[in-house]
Amino acid sequence: MIVAFQDLVRSNAPLLDELELVLQDVVRNSGGARANWVDRFEALAGEVLGSPCAAGTSCGTAALSAVFRTLALTSEDEVIVPALTSAASAAAVRLAGGRVVFADVESHTRCLDPADVEARITPRTRAILVVHLHGHSASMDALLDIAARHGVPLIEDAAHAFGASYQGQALGTLGLAGCFSLGPEKPLGALGAAGLVVTASPATDAAVRVLIDHGRLTPDLHEVVGTNEGLDELQAAVLALKIDHFEDWLARRRRVAGWLADELAETDLVLPRPLPGTTSSWYIHAVRTRQRDDLRSWLHAAGIETRLPHPIPCHLQPAFATTAQGPGSLPVAEALARELLALPLHPHLGRDEVAAIGEAVRTFERRTERAVM
């Protein structure tokens, strides 16, 4: 049996007829008045997430960098970023002119370690970027408390976490602003690049909208230097259609995560466990094991596709060498980079496929035990 890591074709296929209709609408309305799919999607996303403001962007990186640009950072201004995340999280700070300070992550949440964040706060700290890695909430009790005590805004990289929550509130709506990637593989994905900024601050929303529209307030007046990074009508139309199916896909992901938990309960793997009082979007199901590379080869031979979620932490990427946070400086992030393995998890994964994953892992463990004896 071949078990695919993702199956976007299977998710999109039932929507083909509906997709064709909305795409026709975009084509018919192009060139003339705006088809207004961007407005429609922004309203729908704001409703689903419970956010008063939602601004579509051309991708998740654009969402993050626009929010950081609203802070008018200089190269002396520090933003604390977890070392274990997509390079895009840290790149956004740099693209906005700020200085990245990496902090370590917790081994249980795999997200920012509040104690390490606190230790890295200086008078130059201008923001804390929380990443809800793999769709599971960071330790928000402690992080919100630190941000409030130091008067530093907290910004959420919720690229993995559309539909996830903390104490009943959507992730992405807990800090000054939340940034989502809506790229094809993300929990809510367009057919190309797309992103979203949500905020309860009308001033931040307005500033983001100006920055991603050439710095314009009105058609001919450029108030600030801006970019062209708004959401396009085509992707907005796709997203407006797909967001209707999101609850169903999320429920399916959660069911698959439950099956994986059952199948792998008796194994030696350390499973992802969302914190109490939170729900996950189950974007990625990454298990932790010292035998990561051997297990990966074994699963590959059994037809089970896996991925390495973040094999090189950000502080060890050449792009961020200027932070001078070398090997050994952020030990938990480095260990997780070596030991995390992402298993297949998508809305259409079957019970039999999950059983095959469980069986393959158990066989691998029996075989390694024998080899050790």
Ligand SMILES: *Cc1c(COP(=O)(O)O)cnc(C)c1O
């Ligand atoms: C995907 C991703 C981004 C960037 O989003 P794009 O839409 O690819 O620009 C940012 N942060 C994290 C954690 C991501 O996974």
